[in-house]
Amino acid sequence: xxxxxxxxxxxxxxxxxxxxxxxxxxxxxxxxxxxxxxxxxxxxxxxxxxxxxxxxxxxxxxxxxxxxxxxxxxxxxxxxxxxxxxxxxxxxxxxxxxxxxxxxxxxxxxxxxxxxxxxxxxxxxxxxxxxxxxxxxxxxxxxxxxxxxxxxxxxxxxxxxxxxxxxxxxxxxxxxxxxxxxxxxxxxxxxxxxxxxxxxxxxxxxxxxxxxx
Amino acid sequence: xxxxxxxxxxxxxxxxxxxxxxxxxxxxxxxxxxxxxxxxxxxxxxxxxxxxxxxxxxxxxxxxxxxxxxxxxxxxxxxxxxxxxxxxxxxxxxxxxxxxxxxxxxxxxxxxxxxxxxxxxxxxxxxxxxxxxxxxxxxxxxxxxxxxxxxxxxxxxxxxxxxxxxxxxxxxxxxxxxxxxxxxxxxxxxxxxxxxxxxxxxxxxxxxxxxxx
Amino acid sequence: xxxxxxxxxxxxxxxxxxxxxxxxxxxxxxxxxxxxxxxxxxxxxxxxxxxxxxxxxxxxxxxxxxxxxxxxxxxxxxxxxxxxxxxxxxxxxxxxxxxxxxxxxxxxxxxxxxxxxxxxxxxxxxxxxxxxxxxxxxxxxxxxxxxxxxxxxxxxxxxxxxxxxxxxxxxxxxxxxxxxxxxxxxxxxxxxxxxxxxxxxxxxxxxxxxxxx
Amino acid sequence: xxxxxxxxxxxxxxxxxxxxxxxxxxxxxxxxxxxxxxxxxxxxxxxxxxxxxxxxxxxxxxxxxxxxxxxxxxxxxxxxxxxxxxxxxxxxxxxxxxxxxxxxxxxxxxxxxxxxxxxxxxxxxxxxxxxxxxxxxxxxxxxxxxxxxxxxxxxxxxxxxxxxxxxxxxxxxxxxxxxxxxxxxxxxxxxxxxxxxxxxxxxxxxxxxxxxx
DNA sequence: TATGAATGAGACTTCATTCAT
DNA sequence: TATGAATGAAGTCTCATTCAT
Numbered sequence: 001x002x003x004x005x006x007x008x009x010x011x012x013x014x015x016x017x018x019x020x021x022x023x024x025x026x027x028x029x030x031x032x033x034x035x036x037x038x039x040x041x042x043x044x045x046x047x048x049x050x051x052x053x054x055x056x057x058x059x060x061x062x063x064x065x066x067x068x069x070x071x072x073x074x075x076x077x078x079x080x081x082x083x084x085x086x087x088x089x090x091x092x093x094x095x096x097x098x099x100x101x102x103x104x105x106x107x108x109x110x111x112x113x114x115x116x117x118x119x120x121x122x123x124x125x126x127x128x129x130x131x132x133x134x135x136x137x138x139x140x141x142x143x144x145x146x147x148x149x150x151x152x153x154x155x156x157x158x159x160x161x162x163x164x165x166x167x168x169x170x171x172x173x174x175x176x177x178x179x180x181x182x183x184x185x186x187x188x189x190x191x192x193x194x195x196x197x198x199x200x201x202x203x204x205x206x207x208x209x210x211x212x213x
Numbered sequence: 214x215x216x217x218x219x220x221x222x223x224x225x226x227x228x229x230x231x232x233x234x235x236x237x238x239x240x241x242x243x244x245x246x247x248x249x250x251x252x253x254x255x256x257x258x259x260x261x262x263x264x265x266x267x268x269x270x271x272x273x274x275x276x277x278x279x280x281x282x283x284x285x286x287x288x289x290x291x292x293x294x295x296x297x298x299x300x301x302x303x304x305x306x307x308x309x310x311x312x313x314x315x316x317x318x319x320x321x322x323x324x325x326x327x328x329x330x331x332x333x334x335x336x337x338x339x340x341x342x343x344x345x346x347x348x349x350x351x352x353x354x355x356x357x358x359x360x361x362x363x364x365x366x367x368x369x370x371x372x373x374x375x376x377x378x379x380x381x382x383x384x385x386x387x388x389x390x391x392x393x394x395x396x397x398x399x400x401x402x403x404x405x406x407x408x409x410x411x412x413x414x415x416x417x418x419x420x421x422x423x424x425x426x
Numbered sequence: 427x428x429x430x431x432x433x434x435x436x437x438x439x440x441x442x443x444x445x446x447x448x449x450x451x452x453x454x455x456x457x458x459x460x461x462x463x464x465x466x467x468x469x470x471x472x473x474x475x476x477x478x479x480x481x482x483x484x485x486x487x488x489x490x491x492x493x494x495x496x497x498x499x500x501x502x503x504x505x506x507x508x509x510x511x512x513x514x515x516x517x518x519x520x521x522x523x524x525x526x527x528x529x530x531x532x533x534x535x536x537x538x539x540x541x542x543x544x545x546x547x548x549x550x551x552x553x554x555x556x557x558x559x560x561x562x563x564x565x566x567x568x569x570x571x572x573x574x575x576x577x578x579x580x581x582x583x584x585x586x587x588x589x590x591x592x593x594x595x596x597x598x599x600x601x602x603x604x605x606x607x608x609x610x611x612x613x614x615x616x617x618x619x620x621x622x623x624x625x626x627x628x629x630x631x632x633x634x635x636x637x638x639x
Numbered sequence: 640x641x642x643x644x645x646x647x648x649x650x651x652x653x654x655x656x657x658x659x660x661x662x663x664x665x666x667x668x669x670x671x672x673x674x675x676x677x678x679x680x681x682x683x684x685x686x687x688x689x690x691x692x693x694x695x696x697x698x699x700x701x702x703x704x705x706x707x708x709x710x711x712x713x714x715x716x717x718x719x720x721x722x723x724x725x726x727x728x729x730x731x732x733x734x735x736x737x738x739x740x741x742x743x744x745x746x747x748x749x750x751x752x753x754x755x756x757x758x759x760x761x762x763x764x765x766x767x768x769x770x771x772x773x774x775x776x777x778x779x780x781x782x783x784x785x786x787x788x789x790x791x792x793x794x795x796x797x798x799x800x801x802x803x804x805x806x807x808x809x810x811x812x813x814x815x816x817x818x819x820x821x822x823x824x825x826x827x828x829x830x831x832x833x834x835x836x837x838x839x840x841x842x843x844x845x846x847x848x849x850x851x852x
Numbered sequence: 853t854a855t856g857a858a859t860g861a862g863a864c865t866t867c868a869t870t871c872a873t
Numbered sequence: 874t875a876t877g878a879a880t881g882a883a884g885t886c887t888c889a890t891t892c893a894t
Contacts, residue, residue, distance in 0.1 A: 016873095017872090017873065017876085017877080017878075020878080021877090021878065024878080024879090040339060042255055042339070042340075045862085045863065045864085046863080046864065046865085047862090047863080047864095055879075055880090056879060056880045056881060057864090057865090057880085057881070058865090058866085058867085058879070058880055058881060058882090059878075059879055059880070060865095061864095061865070061866075061867095062877090062878060062879075066864080066865080067863090067864065067865090122338065122339075123339050125335070125393070126253065126255070126335075126336050126339060127255075158416070159413065159416070160409075162409050162410075162413075163409060163410075163412065163413035163416070164413075166391065166395075166409070166410040166413035166414065167413055167417060169387070169390045169391055169393075169394050169395075170383070170386070170387035170390065170391070170413075170414065170417065172390060173383070173386035173387050173389060173390030173391075174382070174383035174386050174387065176386060176390075177382045177383065177385060177386030177389075178379065178382055178383070178386075180338070181382050182379075182382075196373075196375050196376055196379070197375075197376075197379040199376065200372065200375075200376035200377075200379035200380055200383075201379065201383065203371070203372070203376070203421075204380060204383065204417075204421040204422060205421070206421075207420050207421045207422075208416075208417040208418070208419075208420045208421020208422070209417060209420075209421070230853085233853090234853080237853090237854095258887085258888065258889085259888075259889065259890085260887095260888075260889095268854075268855090269854060269855045269856055270855085270856065270857095270889095270890090271854065271855050271856060271857095271890095271891085271892085272853080272854055272855070272856095273890095274889095274890070274891080275853060275854075279889075279890080280888090280889060280890090443874085446874090447874080450874090450875095466765065468681055468765070468766075471866085471867065471868085472867075472868065472869085473867075473868095481875075481876090482875060482876045482877055483868095483869090483876080483877065483878095484869095484870085484871085484875065484876050484877060484878095485874080485875055485876070485877095486868095486869095487868095487869070487870080488874060488875075492868075492869080493867090493868060493869090548764070548765075549765050551761065551819070552679060552681070552761075552762050552765060553681075584842070585839065585842070586835075588835050588836075588839075589835055589836075589838065589839035589842070590839075592817065592821075592835070592836040592839035592840065593839055593843060595813070595816045595817055595819075595820050595821075596809070596812075596813040596816065596817070596839075596840065596843065598816060599809075599812035599813050599815060599816030599817075600808070600809035600812050600813065602812060602816075603808045603809065603811060603812030603815075604805065604808055604809070604812075606764070607808050608805075608808075622799075622801050622802060622805070623801075623802075623805040625802065626798065626801075626802035626803075626805035626806055626809075627805065627809065629797070629798070629802070629847075630806060630809065630843075630847040630848060631847070632847075633846050633847045633848075634842075634843040634844070634845075634846045634847020634848070635843060635846075635847070655894095656855085656856080656857075656893090656894065659857080660856090660857065663857080663858090684883085684884065684885085685884080685885065685886085686883090686884080686885095694858075694859090695858060695859045695860060696859085696860070696885090696886090697858070697859055697860060697861090697886090697887085697888085698857075698858055698859070699886095700885095700886065700887080700888095701856090701857060701858075705885080705886080706884090706885065706886090
C-alpha cells in the first residue's frame with residue numbers, strides 16, 4: 001500500500017464550509033491517485049483511499065457515486081495536470097523537430113516528477129475505458145492541430161490527414177512504450193529516460209516525418 | 214460471458230490416463246483464454262473457467278497452483294501461437310521494408326482471426342506483468358536479430374545497437390496502438406486495419422529507418 | 427420514488443417563528459406519508475423525506491426523535507384524517523345494514539382518493555406495531571359503540587359483547603382484504619371496488635349479523 | 640434474535656454427499672423460517688440465518704441466489720406444510736358448516752404449533768409479494784372448489800360465483816385478523832383462539848352464508 | 853484424479869444519526 | 874432553528890481456495 005501518512009494538512013487554516021468540502025474532495029482524489037498509482041486500479045479499495053485521505057469510509061460517498069466514479073475521474077484530473085505541465089514548460093517559438101523534442105522531454109519530465117501518472121494512464125484502458133478514450137481524443141486533437149501547423153509551415157510533406165492521424169497514434173504509442181521500458185528501474189521506480197533513446201526517437205522522426213534538407 | 218457451451222469434445226476417443234490429463238490441462242487453458250479474452254483478466258473467475266471447460270472447480274487446482282498461475286501461463290501459450298502463425302505466414306526471401314510490411318500484416322492477420330489475443334496481451338502488463346515482460350523479451354530479441362540482418366545487408370544505416378532497441382520498442386508500440394485504434398469497431402469487435410494506416414506506418418518506416426535510394 | 431417536487435409552497439406568506447415551525451413539521455409529515463405510501467416503510471429514508479419536504483437532513487431531527495418516531499406518527503395522522511372523512515361523509519339518520527353499507531363505501535371512497543393510505547395502514551403492523559394497535563383500538567372502540575346502538579335498536583340479536591368484538595375484527599379484516607384484492611389494478615394503482623363485491627359483503631352482513639325480517 | 644442453538648442435529652448419521660446437501664438446504668430454510676418468524680423479514684440477516692443453521696455465511700450462497708431468494712421460498716415452503724397439515728387433520732365426510740368449522744380449527748391448530756408461520760405469512764405481502772400472491776391464489780382456488788361443492792349440495796344458496804370469491808376473501812381475512820387479535824398473548828406468544836371467537840365466526844357463517852333450515 | 857460443498861476474508865455500499873457552523 | 878458534511882456500524886455478496894468423499 002501507499003504511505004500510511006494522511007494527506008490531510010496538519011495546519012488547516014480556518015475554512016468556510018464550502019472550502020472544506022472542496023478540500024475534502026481534493027484530498028480524496030489525491031489519495032485515490034496515490035493508491036491507484038501504487039497498487040493499481042484493481043487493488044484500489046475505498047478503505048485504502050479513505051484511510052490515506054484521513055476520512056471515514058462513508059465520507060467517500062458524499063463525494064463520489066461509487067468506486068468506479070472516482071476511478072473515472074482520476075485520469076481526467078491527472079491528464080489536465082499533465083497537459084498544463086507540458087504547455088507551461090514548452091519554450092515559445094520552437095518549430096519543426098525541435099518542437100517535437102521539447103514536447104517529448106516535457107512528457108518524460110512530467111512522468112519523472114509524477115510517478116503515479118504512468119500507471120493511472122496505462123491501466124485506464126482496462127479500468128476506466130471511457131476516460132481513457134476521452135484522454136486520447138484530447139491528445140490526438142491537440143496533436144493534429146500541432147502537426148497541421150507544421151504541414152502549413154512546409155515542415156511535413158507527403159502525408160494526408162488520415163495518414164497523419166495514424167502517425168500520431170504511433171508517436172503516442174512510442175512515448176508510452178519508451179516510458180514503460182526506459183523510465184523505470186528494476187524496482188519499478190521512475191527515472192529519467194536515457195539520452196540515446198531520445199536521440200533514436202528523434203532520428204526516426206526527423207527522417208521519417210519531417211522533410212529536412 | 215463467453216459461450217456457455219463446454220469446450221470438452223463430446224466423443225473423446227479412448228485415451229490413456231496421461232493423455233486425458235494433458236487434455237484436461239489444455240481444456241482449462243483454452244477456457245481461460247476464452248474467458249480472459251472476453252471478460253478480461255479481472256473478471257476471469259475460476260468458476261467461469263471450469264464451467265466453460267466442463268470440469269468441477271476443484272479439478273482446476275490439480276492443474277494450476279492458483280488463479281494467478283493460470284493467468285501467468287496464458288500469454289506464453291498464446292504468444293507462442295502468434296509467433297508460430299507469423300513465422301509460418303512470412304514469405305521466404307523478402308528483405309528490407311517489404312519484410313517489415315509482411316510481418317506487420319501477419320500480426321494484424323493473427324489479431325483478426327484470434328480476437329481474444331489482443332486483450333490477453335494488452336491487459337497482461339497489469340495482471341501478469343512477468344509474463345508480459347518475458348513476452349516482450351522474446352519479441353524484442355527476435356526483432357533485434359531481424360534488424361541486425363538488415364543492418365548487415367546495408368538496408369539500415371546510422372543506428373547503433375542501443376538505438377535500434379529503442380526503435381524496436383517504438384515499432385511494437387505502434388503495432389499495439391494501431392490495433393487499439395483501428396482494429397476494432399464501435400462494439401469492440403475486431404476487424405481488419407485500414408490500408409491507409411498500413412501505408413502511413415510503412416512510409417514512416419521506409420524514410421525513417423531504412424535508407425532507401 | 428415520489429415526485430421530486432418539493433412540497434414547500436413557493437409563496438409562503440409571512441409567518442411567525444412558531445407558525446413556520448409548525449409548517450415545517452407538517453411538511454415533513456406529509457412528505458413522510460408520501461414517501462411511505464409510495465415506497466413503503468422499509469424504503470422510506472430520511473434523505474428521501476427531507477428532500478421531498480425541501481429541508482436539510484439535519485432539520486429532520488429538530489422535529490422528530492428518530493426515523494422510527496416519524497413512522498410511528500404517520501398512521502395516527504392519516505388515521506384521524508380517514509375517520510374525519512368517514513364521519514363527515516356519513517348521512518345522518520341511517521340505521522341498520524344501510525348504515526354499515528354507507529360506512530363501507532365511505533372507507534373505500536377514502537382509499538380511492540388517498541392512494542397512499544392503504545400502504546401506510548397495511549405495513550404499519552410490521553413497521554409501527556404500536557401505532558397499528560392503537561389505530562385498531564380506536565376503530566374497534568368506535569365500532570363497538572355503533573353496533574351497541576344497533577343492538578339497542580333491536581337490529582342485531584343473538585350476539586353477546588365478546589362475540590361482537592370478534593365480528594368487528596372480521597368486518598375490519600374483510601374491508602382490508604377486499605381493498606387488497608379489489609381496490610387495485612395490475613399496476614398497483616387504486617380504483618373503485620366493484621359493485622358486486624359490495625353486494626356480497628352486504629348480503630353476508632344482512633343475513634349473518636342483522637336479524638332482518 | 641431466535642435461539643442461538645444450532646439446528647444442526649448432533650448425531651448426523653452417515654449421509655451421501657447429495658443427502659448432505661439436501662440437508663444443508665433444509666437447515667438453511669428452517670433457520671430462515673425461524674429467524675423471520677421471530678424477527679420479521681426486515682431484520683432477517685444472512686448472518687443470523689447461517690449462524691442458526693450452523694454454516695458459514697458463504698455457504699448460504701451455494702443454496703440461494705440472494706437474500707430475497709430465500710425470503711421468497713419461505714412462504715411456499717411453510718404454506719405447503721400448512722395445507723398438508725389441514726388436509727391431514729380434516730375428518731372425512733364432514734359437510735356444511737361443520738366442515739368449515741373443522742377447517743378453521745385446523746388452521747388455528749397449525750398456527751398454535753407453528754408460531755413462526757403467522758409472521759411469515761403476514762409480512763409476506765410486503766417482503767415477498769409474489770409469493771404472497773401465489774399463496775393466496777392457491778388458497779382461493781381450493782376454497783372455491785370447496786364452496787362449489789357446498790353449492791352443489793344445496794348448502795349454500797343465493798351467491799353467484801363472483802360473489803363467492805368475495806366471500807372467500809372475507810373468510811380468509813377473518814381468519815388472519817382473528818389470529819392477529821386472539822391467537823397471541825401480550826408477549827407475542829401464540830396460544831389457542833378462545834372458543835367464543837370461533838362461535839361468533841361460525842354463527843356469522845351459518846346465518847350469512849349457509850342456508851340452514 | 854475428480855468432485856463440489858464449505859469456508860471466511862474482504863469488498864462495496866447505505867443510511868440513521870451527530871455536530872460544528 | 875437550519876444546515877449538510879462526517880461518521881461508522883452493519884449488511885449483502887463474491888470468490889479463491891480447501892478438503893473429505
